Amino acid sequence: MEVERVQAIVSSSLAKDNIPLEFVRPEDEQPAITTFHGPIPDIPVIDINHPDQDHIIHLVGNASRDWGIFQVVNHGIPFDLIQKLQQVGKEFFDLPQEEKEVYAKPPGALTLEGYGSKIGEDVNGKKNWADHLFHKIWPASCINHQFWPKNPPSYRAVNEEYAQEVRKVVDKLFKWLSTGLGLEVDVLKQGVGGEEIEYLMKINYYPPCPRPDLTLGVTSHTDLSAMTVLVPNEVPGLQVFKDGHWIDAKYIPGALIIHIGDQIEILSNGKYKAVLHRTTVDKEKTRMSWPVFLEPPGEFVVGPLPQLVDPQLPPKYKPKKFKDYSYCKFHKLPQDKKRSRMEVEGVQAIVSSSLTEDNIPTEFIRPEDEQPAITTFHGPIPDIPVIDFSDPDQDNIIRLIAKASRDWGIFQVVNHGIPLDLIQTLQLVGKQFFNLPPEEKEVYAKPPSAHTIEGYGSKVGEDVNGKKNWSDHLFHRIWPASCINHQFWPQNPPSYRAVNEEYAQEVRKVVDKLFKWLSIGLGLEADVLKEGAGGEEIEYLMKINYYPPCPRPDLTLGVASHTDLSAMTVLVPNEVPGLQVFKDDHWIDAKYIPGALIVHIGDQIEVSSFSSFNAFYYSFSLNILQRVYINL
Ligand SMILES: O=C(O)CCC(=O)C(=O)O
Numbered sequence: 001m002e003v004e005r006v007q008a009i010v011s012s013s014l015a016k017d018n019i020p021l022e023f024v025r026p027e028d029e030q031p032a033i034t035t036f037h038g039p040i041p042d043i044p045v046i047d048i049n050h051p052d053q054d055h056i057i058h059l060v061g062n063a064s065r066d067w068g069i070f071q072v073v074n075h076g077i078p079f080d081l082i083q084k085l086q087q088v089g090k091e092f093f094d095l096p097q098e099e100k101e102v103y104a105k106p107p108g109a110l111t112l113e114g115y116g117s118k119i120g121e122d123v124n125g126k127k128n129w130a131d132h133l134f135h136k137i138w139p140a141s142c143i144n145h146q147f148w149p150k151n152p153p154s155y156r157a158v159n160e161e162y163a164q165e166v167r168k169v170v171d172k173l174f175k176w177l178s179t180g181l182g183l184e185v186d187v188l189k190q191g192v193g194g195e196e197i198e199y200l201m202k203i204n205y206y207p208p209c210p211r212p213d214l215t216l217g218v219t220s221h222t223d224l225s226a227m228t229v230l231v232p233n234e235v236p237g238l239q240v241f242k243d244g245h246w247i248d249a250k251y252i253p254g255a256l257i258i259h260i261g262d263q264i265e266i267l268s269n270g271k272y273k274a275v276l277h278r279t280t281v282d283k284e285k286t287r288m289s290w291p292v293f294l295e296p297p298g299e300f301v302v303g304p305l306p307q308l309v310d311p312q313l314p315p316k317y318k319p320k321k322f323k324d325y326s327y328c329k330f331h332k333l334p335q336d337k338k339r340s341r342m343e344v345e346g347v348q349a350i351v352s353s354s355l356t357e358d359n360i361p362t363e364f365i366r367p368e369d370e371q372p373a374i375t376t377f378h379g380p381i382p383d384i385p386v387i388d389f390s391d392p393d394q395d396n397i398i399r400l401i402a403k404a405s406r407d408w409g410i411f412q413v414v415n416h417g418i419p420l421d422l423i424q425t426l427q428l429v430g431k432q433f434f435n436l437p438p439e440e441k442e443v444y445a446k447p448p449s450a451h452t453i454e455g456y457g458s459k460v461g462e463d464v465n466g467k468k469n470w471s472d473h474l475f476h477r478i479w480p481a482s483c484i485n486h487q488f489w490p491q492n493p494p495s496y497r498a499v500n501e502e503y504a505q506e507v508r509k510v511v512d513k514l515f516k517w518l519s520i521g522l523g524l525e526a527d528v529l530k531e532g533a534g535g536e537e538i539e540y541l542m543k544i545n546y547y548p549p550c551p552r553p554d555l556t557l558g559v560a561s562h563t564d565l566s567a568m569t570v571l572v573p574n575e576v577p578g579l580q581v582f583k584d585d586h587w588i589d590a591k592y593i594p595g596a597l598i599v600h601i602g603d604q605i606e607v608s609s610f611s612s613f614n615a616f617y618y619s620f621s622l623n624i625l626q627r628v629y630i631n632l
């Protein structure tokens with residue numbers, strides 16, 4: 001067996017209070033930090049046996065608009081059938097590992113069906129604390145019985161019966177959802193495939209986890225289905241993102257949880273919302289869930305319904321074959337057609353051409369849990385520490401730097417010795433470069449598939465969820481001399497080179513002091529950190545970020561949240577605020593201080609103070625998460 005199942009990890013080797021690193025989520029995803037416990041309404045619960053149909057339509061419509069999720073009770077599926085469905089699923093996962101592996105998803109298979117431990121690629125290389133089994137249950141012509149467990153023997157009959165019952169509920173829901181939009185009753189169902197809609201059963205199996213505070217069962221996502229009908233077991237864990245908060249779904253025995261998925265959001269042109277959700281796991285108990293995803297056939301094209309589009313409400317999504325939509329979603333590609341390098345437009349070019357109305361390309365629109373309008377904290381919180389390098393008391397500077405690095409991972413430095421007019425000319429020559437005509441900037445474009453990141457470009461690496469950053473950039477090394485590629489240094493403006501050379505010398509002096517003081521602050525010899533990071537061979541990589549104005553700064557980010565890969569980053573901003581750091585569970589703004597340098601502790605310092613100096617394990621434990629939003 002090549003892939004390790006989470007269930008197998010748990011039953012073998014797991015130390016108490018310890019989980020493999022690939023399951024430990026970054027702080028801004030950890031449930032212990034990000035779950036909301038304040039007063040907030042519950043996910044709507046709808047009695048669908050209510051005598052007044054208009055009442056049901058009203059509730060279903062509101063829940064789908066405001067929440068994208070609701071629970072239904074009195075849905076007509078017998079309670080004992082639901083219990084049998086849970087029982088046979090549990091019996092399958094209780095089988096010996098070898099017996100489950102018989103149903104393993106074949107490597108390289110095009111379908112999702114089978115037993116497995118993950119789908120698609122993990123963001124940041126993190127794994128989900130879950131195993132699963134997928135198989136289609138309807139229509140009959142789509143069923144592959146090879147993926148249906150033979151054991152327990154009643155597995156098949158129970159799932160067949162459940163398929164019939166769930167179809168009846170789904171038909172009612174589609175009808176009500178259509179009516180709720182003022183459409184004929186059958187429009188929504190027909191719009192996602194009609195009688196050819198495929199019912200894909202998934203069983204999620206979340207074994208007990210010694211550190212449920214650090215990991216997730218399923219990371220945050222919207223379902224790519226039209227709709228999902230889910231039966232949970234009695235162990236809570238489903239969370240939905242609502243009004244900027246992750247909140248727990250209440251367990252109601254026998255209820256069905258209905259998720260609006262991407263295809264209904266698209267079909268309704270955004271009137272109904274696909275719900276962003278994730279799952280947490282339990283320390284002692286096994287959680288399980290049985291979502292059925294209702295999917296259009298692969299070749300079926302889904303796009304906004306013409307009835308829901310008009311000049312006031314232009315189409316928000318491109319019509320797309322379901323198979324192309326799911327391919328992009330699994331591979332985290334933008335949902336817009338892929339473009340070749342020459343067609344890739346810098347963000348600056350998009351802005352200066354077509355962008356007039358309140359309308360930005362969807363690949364720049366972040367999911368709600370990243371949108372700055374929703375997630376920026378405005379309450380009372382201390383500012384990022386500001387440290388004055390002209391303080392005659394060096395010990396005090398060292399104490400402040402150590403404390404800021406420990407508590408924040410970021411600080412601002414004033415009176416650092418770099419002349420203000422040098423900083424201003426650095427800003428000016430960079431601005432002059434970005435003001436050149438596009439053809440002239442393209443001369444410095446990062447060569448496609450180059451090994452270096454040097455050059456002019458619009459994004460590094462792949463974006464999570466296929467989203468793009470609202471920024472262009474220029475990278476080039478400025479030190480040591482042997483590393484410099486002048487091909488990536490603008491010739492225009494002519495003073496670009498001299499100014500950057502001078503800045504490199506000045507910034508090195510500041511960096512040397514920083515390394516020395518950071519070392520001493522850790523109780524080390526003065527040169528230990530610098531030597532650990534490469535000594536005289538440390539490479540200084542300049543990046544200029546260019547964030548053009550954006551008509552919807554509330555929805556997009558200049559740079560998505562990340563920590564810097566470097567040992568340390570020394571940053572000069574311009575006067576437009578936008579840097580945010582994640583501190584004590586909140587995204588907070590960095591204040592602009594003219595002439596100050598912003599110093600970030602990067603991954604390499606974190607690593608060296610962690611691994612080489614165990615005694616200082618906690619010393620620089622905070623590698624601050626940062627992101628940049630756009631200011632209009
Ligand atoms: O386990 C749950 O409650 C939700 C699972 C889920 O979101 C999924 O499998 O898509």
Ligand SMILES: [Fe+2]
Nearest residue numbers: 221222223277
């Ligand atoms: Fe889901």
